Amino acid sequence: xxxxxxxxxxxxxxxxxxxxxxxxxxxxxxxxxxxxxxxxxxxxxxxxxxxxxxxxxxxxxxxxxxxxxxxxxxxxxxxxxxxxxxxxxxxxxxxxxxxxxxxxxxxxxxxxxxxxxxxxxxxxxxxxxxxxxxxxxxxxxxxxxxxxxxxxxxxxxxxxxxxxxxxxxxxxxxxxxxxxxxxxxxxxxxxxxxxxxxxxxxxxxxxxxxxxxxxxxxxxxxxxxxxxxxxxxxxxxxxxxxxxxxxxxxxxxxxxxxxxxxxxxxxxxxxxxxxxxxxxxxxxxxxxxxxxxxxxxxxxx
Amino acid sequence: xxxxxxxxxxxxxxxxxxxxxxxxxxxxxxxxxxxxxxxxxxxxxxxxxxxxxxxxxxxxxxxxxxxxxxxxxxxxxxxxxxxxxxxxxxxxxxxxxxxxxxxxxxxxxxxxxxxxxxxxxxxxxxxxxxxxxxxxxxxxxxxxxxxxxxxxxxxxxxxxxxxxxxxxxxxxxxxxxxxxxxxxxxxxxxxxxxxxxxxxxxxxxxxxxxxxxxxxxxxxxxxxxxxxxxxxxxxxxxxxxxxxxxxxxxxxxxxxxxxxxxxxxxxxxxxxxxxxxxxxxxxxxxxxxxxxxxxxxxxxxx
Numbered sequence: 001x002x003x004x005x006x007x008x009x010x011x012x013x014x015x016x017x018x019x020x021x022x023x024x025x026x027x028x029x030x031x032x033x034x035x036x037x038x039x040x041x042x043x044x045x046x047x048x049x050x051x052x053x054x055x056x057x058x059x060x061x062x063x064x065x066x067x068x069x070x071x072x073x074x075x076x077x078x079x080x081x082x083x084x085x086x087x088x089x090x091x092x093x094x095x096x097x098x099x100x101x102x103x104x105x106x107x108x109x110x111x112x113x114x115x116x117x118x119x120x121x122x123x124x125x126x127x128x129x130x131x132x133x134x135x136x137x138x139x140x141x142x143x144x145x146x147x148x149x150x151x152x153x154x155x156x157x158x159x160x161x162x163x164x165x166x167x168x169x170x171x172x173x174x175x176x177x178x179x180x181x182x183x184x185x186x187x188x189x190x191x192x193x194x195x196x197x198x199x200x201x202x203x204x205x206x207x208x209x210x211x212x213x214x215x216x217x218x219x220x221x222x223x224x225x226x227x228x229x230x231x232x233x234x235x236x237x238x239x240x241x242x243x244x245x246x247x248x249x250x251x252x253x254x255x256x257x258x259x260x261x262x263x264x265x266x267x268x269x270x271x272x273x274x275x276x277x278x279x280x281x282x283x284x285x286x287x288x289x290x291x292x293x294x295x296x297x298x299x300x301x
Numbered sequence: 302x303x304x305x306x307x308x309x310x311x312x313x314x315x316x317x318x319x320x321x322x323x324x325x326x327x328x329x330x331x332x333x334x335x336x337x338x339x340x341x342x343x344x345x346x347x348x349x350x351x352x353x354x355x356x357x358x359x360x361x362x363x364x365x366x367x368x369x370x371x372x373x374x375x376x377x378x379x380x381x382x383x384x385x386x387x388x389x390x391x392x393x394x395x396x397x398x399x400x401x402x403x404x405x406x407x408x409x410x411x412x413x414x415x416x417x418x419x420x421x422x423x424x425x426x427x428x429x430x431x432x433x434x435x436x437x438x439x440x441x442x443x444x445x446x447x448x449x450x451x452x453x454x455x456x457x458x459x460x461x462x463x464x465x466x467x468x469x470x471x472x473x474x475x476x477x478x479x480x481x482x483x484x485x486x487x488x489x490x491x492x493x494x495x496x497x498x499x500x501x502x503x504x505x506x507x508x509x510x511x512x513x514x515x516x517x518x519x520x521x522x523x524x525x526x527x528x529x530x531x532x533x534x535x536x537x538x539x540x541x542x543x544x545x546x547x548x549x550x551x552x553x554x555x556x557x558x559x560x561x562x563x564x565x566x567x568x569x570x571x572x573x574x575x576x577x578x579x580x581x582x583x584x585x586x587x588x589x590x591x592x593x594x595x596x597x598x599x600x601x602x603x
Contacts, residue, residue, distance in 0.1 A: 089360035154396035
């Protein structure tokens with residue numbers, strides 16, 4: 001079964017000059033986002049049929065932006081390879097708690113955007129402007145994929161240790177599908193997370209009672225993507241716990257990559273973890289298929 | 302003499318479908334940034350040869366995400382129509398006060414950017430990340446064109462009435478050219494300003510010179526662009542004062558439009574005001590030439 005990648009970024013250049021002049025991250029071997037052509041062999045290798053392109057429209061923590069227009073352009077050029085989400089920064093236009101963000105979201109929804117994200121704005125979940133984005137997303141029934149950030153992180157919606165603001169948001173917007181992601185999200189799979197470890201890729205056995213399982217049990221509108229090293233380590237750090245977690249929340253988890261450059265990543269091994277789990281009867285056929293593909297197909301209809 | 306426009310915005314469509322699906326400003330009659338071809342038509346009417354394409358990647362107040370990559374694409378396709386400034390948001394990358402913003406500035410400088418702006422980020426001038434931007438702009442010898450905002454503005458670098466934080470910045474970065482723009486900047490041309498007028502277009506005679514005049518007298522690194530209704534209103538509300546202001550600061554003032562759509566703005570009459578000043582001997586030939594063209598070329602053809 002071919003996978004759907006719930007979380008991918010990409011850029012497109014029209015000639016060699018555009019490629020050469022694109023800005024790279026200022027760290028060795030990190031480059032910039034992969035082009036569709038660079039993603040093709042990676043998708044082939046990982047057994048991915050299509051991915052969900054996510055724009056970045058908030059500059060916090062980024063080396064370059066990816067506008068809705070640029071992402072829509074890629075989705076149109078590669079319809080067999082991508083779905084797309086649009087994005088909106090809550091500070092757009094009037095930069096107030098009552099901006100009609102629905103105007104923007106609806107516009108892009110009409111152009112085929114299936115959701116909103118990756119929301120990376122560094123505002124708190126309970127900031128009135130952020131709540132305005134949730135309000136409009138819920139009204140338009142568009143799922144919202146978000147990156148949580150701590151105070152020390154350069155980007156991501158801010159929440160405190162224990163994710164109390166996310167919980168209040170899940171409660172206040174019961175009809176909005178929230179798709180969680182990021183180190184500060186996944187570190188809460190274990191109860192022993194601390195302020196020091198919450199932004200890290202924590203390893204070793206999971207302590208029962210973590211906030212993510214709790215919130216997912218309490219709020220059916222909380223979904224999650226298992227992309228990036230954050231998702232990979234959360235699920236694989238304690239394989240028995242990880243498989244049980246995938247099994248329990250099989251209807252609300254999405255396979256994803258978060259490839260941010262054409263290079264090797266540890267999280268490419270996620271496919272082996274899923275495939276091995278299925279082969280060794282640690283993951284049911286139903287869970288395997290839903291997480292790899294069917295949940296995404298359902299939400300992207 | 303053909304004018305140089307220090308302040309223009311644009312966007313580009315690669316296909317007809319893209320143009321048809323363009324996002325507009327909410328609540329407007331299909332208004333968004335003008336295309337280069339639309340700008341060319343406006344420029345022909347206004348006697349403008351070339352403009353400086355400005356962008357901001359800051360989300361505050363925006364309806365459309367302009368990017369440095371798009372600006373480079375436009376300038377490359379229309380080299381006879383545009384110079385460009387790049388966008389640097391001080392919150393990029395590490396989002397800290399010590400991010401190496403020179404890395405970004407020098408990259409775009411290498412690809413022809415002549416400055417940074419329009420900076421519209423809603424952070425105070427003295428906020429440490431904003432100061433980091435000024436520090437790196439000064440190191441890279443790149444002018445910064447900025448939009449000032451108040452508490453009530455949706456975007457713009459924040460300052461209090463009296464522009465005390467701008468003054469401190471001018472003092473701290475004497476080798477950085479700061480080009481002022483926006484209502485809260487130009488409203489301070491007169492001293493009779495109130496908090497509620499800062500975001501507007503104060504009218505009538507200027508009885509006493511305001512903070513912009515004081516700051517321009519005191520700091521050689523403060524320059525100003527006359528674009529938009531804010532600049533137009535400031536220099537025309539009291540014509541005698543306006544012409545004297547232009548004459549006094551003729552080496553540091555730039556003609557500009559701030560074209561943000563295809564709409565013909567009231568501020569387009571600035572060209573007329575300048576031309577009439579020259580014709581009626583209210584503006585010297587040298588001031589006229591510098592403001593309309595040569596000051597910009599000095600900055601852009603370095």
